[in-house]
Amino acid sequence: MFKINYLVVFSLIFFSLTISAKKFNTVKVGMxxxxxxxxxxDSEYRITTFIDAxxxxxxxxxxxxxxxxxxxxxxxxxxxxxxxxxxDKYHVIGNHEMDGGTSREKxxxxxxxxxxxxxxxxxxxxxxxxxxxxxxxxxxKGYKQFIGPEQVSWLKTELAKASGPIVIFSHQGLxxxxxxxxxxxxxxxxxxxxxxxxxxxxxxxxxxVACFNGHTHLDWAENINGIWYITITSMSYHWLGExxxxxRYSAEIDKNFKWIKYTxxxxxxxxxxxxxxxxxxxxxxxxxxxxxxxxxWELGYPEEQKKYMRPAISKRNLKF
Numbered sequence: 001m002f003k004i005n006y007l008v009v010f011s012l013i014f015f016s017l018t019i020s021a022k023k024f025n026t027v028k029v030g031m032x033x034x035x036x037x038x039x040x041x042d043s044e045y046r047i048t049t050f051i052d053a054x055x056x057x058x059x060x061x062x063x064x065x066x067x068x069x070x071x072x073x074x075x076x077x078x079x080x081x082x083x084x085x086x087x088d089k090y091h092v093i094g095n096h097e098m099d100g101g102t103s104r105e106k107x108x109x110x111x112x113x114x115x116x117x118x119x120x121x122x123x124x125x126x127x128x129x130x131x132x133x134x135x136x137x138x139x140x141k142g143y144k145q146f147i148g149p150e151q152v153s154w155l156k157t158e159l160a161k162a163s164g165p166i167v168i169f170s171h172q173g174l175x176x177x178x179x180x181x182x183x184x185x186x187x188x189x190x191x192x193x194x195x196x197x198x199x200x201x202x203x204x205x206x207x208x209v210a211c212f213n214g215h216t217h218l219d220w221a222e223n224i225n226g227i228w229y230i231t232i233t234s235m236s237y238h239w240l241g242e243x244x245x246x247x248r249y250s251a252e253i254d255k256n257f258k259w260i261k262y263t264x265x266x267x268x269x270x271x272x273x274x275x276x277x278x279x280x281x282x283x284x285x286x287x288x289x290x291x292x293x294x295x296x297w298e299l300g301y302p303e304e305q306k307k308y309m310r311p312a313i314s315k316r317n318l319k320f
Contacts, residue, residue: 030273049268165278
């Protein structure tokens with residue numbers, strides 16, 4: 001006759017209760033990238049829509065991934081709208097923060113930041129913000145895509161002292177992407193990737209799980225050596241360039257906002273929330289809209305870019 005082994009049953013129940021009682025940390029982030037406030041005629045609507053949504057969503061913090069705007073008085077109201085979010089909020093320094101002759105130092109000071117690279121803790125996670133605008137050499141001109149030796153040394157220190165899973169934010173990506181007119185990603189992306197992979201190999205409980213960036217205005221995610229490299233597309237548009245010019249709004253708007261005709265704007269502002277859990281999941285809520293006027297492909301833009309370009313932030317459920 002079958003006999004019940006109460007010790008085995010008790011052990012299974014205890015094990016089940018132990019597993020179910022395990023505490024997982026979760027952090028919710030409100031995220032946008034490449035707002036480009038000076039470029040768009042409806043910038044106030046776009047940034048207001050994001051902040052209003054975040055006031056309802058109540059994430060643990062919000063962050064913009066660079067190319068927000070320059071510290072000119074006429075853009076001050078946009079920064080005021082951003083600062084109306086009562087929770088924690090963070091900036092990443094993009095390359096267009098220095099447009100119009102503004103220095104990186106002035107851009108950092110205007111945002112009440114100490115430096116362009118910094119770290120913070122939230123809900124058991126360690127967050128690191130990088131500044132990809134370092135000069136590769138003193139003679140470097142134009143926009144930069146580089147993380148210099150001093151910042152690399154700082155990054156090593158931050159990785160070593162992390163107390164939980166690590167998430168990295170940057171404007172320029174930490175992976176390589178070949179664009180139509182230029183290449184994207186910090187020039188020493190391979191050095192940074194190798195550094196992160198080496199850290200993970202030695203530190204499984206404080207490993208880097210994801211790196212988020214903007215800059216390319218693309219919608220993309222790829223896993224490299226167990227780390228997710230995720231590009232969040234622009235809130236406002238995809239840049240096409242002079243070869244794909246199109247007047248999408250009125251003649252008056254085109255006159256006052258001269259760069260819009262070289263873009264493929266998004267009808268509604270794009271942004272998202274991202275939930276990261278120590279269960280090993282990254283959930284990107286995503287958001288969809290549509291192009292204003294002709295699509296890039298109707299203007300002859302290379303169709304191979306369809307893999308990365310869309311008027312959307314894709315909904316994703318990623319595992320690490």
